[in-house]
Amino acid sequence: DSGVTQTPKHLITATGQRVTLRCSPRSGDLSVYWYQQSLDQGLQFLIQYYNGEERAKGNILERFSAQQFPDLHSELNLSSLELGDSALYFCASSDTGGSPLHFGNGTRLTVT
Amino acid sequence: GQQLNQSPQSMFIQEGEDVSMNCTSSSIFNTWLWYKQDPGEGPVLLIALYKAGELTSNGRLTAQFGITRKDSFLNISASIPSDVGIYFCAGLADSGGSNYKLTFGKGTLLTVNP
Numbered sequence: 001d002s003g004v005t006q007t008p009k010h011l012i013t014a015t016g017q018r019v020t021l022r023c024s025p026r027s028g029d030l031s032v033y034w035y036q037q038s039l040d041q042g043l044q045f046l047i048q049y050y051n052g053e054e055r056a057k058g059n060i061l062e063r064f065s066a067q068q069f070p071d072l073h074s075e076l077n078l079s080s081l082e083l084g085d086s087a088l089y090f091c092a093s094s095d096t097g098g099s100p101l102h103f104g105n106g107t108r109l110t111v112t
Numbered sequence: 113g114q115q116l117n118q119s120p121q122s123m124f125i126q127e128g129e130d131v132s133m134n135c136t137s138s139s140i141f142n143t144w145l146w147y148k149q150d151p152g153e154g155p156v157l158l159i160a161l162y163k164a165g166e167l168t169s170n171g172r173l174t175a176q177f178g179i180t181r182k183d184s185f186l187n188i189s190a191s192i193p194s195d196v197g198i199y200f201c202a203g204l205a206d207s208g209g210s211n212y213k214l215t216f217g218k219g220t221l222l223t224v225n226p
Contacts, residue, residue: 002154033214043155043200043216056213090154100145100204101214103154 003027004104006091012110018079021107025072025093031055032074033094033101034066038087049074081111118201118217125191126225133199133220134185141203141215144177144184149198149219158199159186191224198222 003026013019025032034046036059045058049068060066063081068074078085088108092101118135125131135144143162147155159170161177161184168175174187184203188195201217 002156004154006154042218045214045216092154100143100157100160101202102157103147105152105154 002102002104004091004093004102006089006104006107008107009105010108010110012112013081014112015081015083017081017111018077019081019109021076021078021089021091021109023074023076023091023093023104025074025091026102029093029095029102030072031094031096032068032072033092034060034074034076035090035092035103036087037090037106043090046076078109081109083111085109086111116201116203116215116217118220120220121218122221122223124223124225127191127193129191131188131191131195131222132185133201133222134183135201135203135217136183137203137215138182139205140181141205142181143204144175145202145204145214146173146175146184146186147200147202149200151197155200188222191222193224193226196222196224 005024007022030051033048036044046060047066048056052068063079066076088106090106092103094101116135116137145160146158149155159175164181165179166177172189198219200219203215
């Protein structure tokens, strides 16, 4: 158990809809990262937060947004969903930006 | 941007055999990480390497941080069926201002035949 909790485990929704994925980092970790994993693209970095502030952005679409709350949990919001957004979405946390990431078990999003 | 070339893409081996996989990069990393991902789960950290030339073991796993800081390898000795999974290398580089960018390889799918 990595200590990183992600909910829900599975999500099935229709195109055009909006969903929210939630992540609770390991106790004591200030940094939260979001990754998207699809079969052909591997693990793609989306965005990082550190202690509530956005720290780095990767290949995150404008339809996607995230935030980290004062209690350090984070949410990833995906809107105007398209079929191609179907993927595994992972959250990871670390205590500082330079330490290894610990991953949650992911949310599998299926857009129909 | 930074890219990691991980090879091989997949391996089919017999139980008891040793396995070797590696990652190379065109840029320097401060840290090399190796993860394993089982189906339906998130990547789990196996080994972290922090210094060029460092050789670290974790049970039957051994990994090394290349001297040039642009490569790393992972060896698994005496493989067992539960070693099946996808192995990812990842390189961590300081982007400046305490920002660290983690780049993943595309993974090596390992299949172990009992």
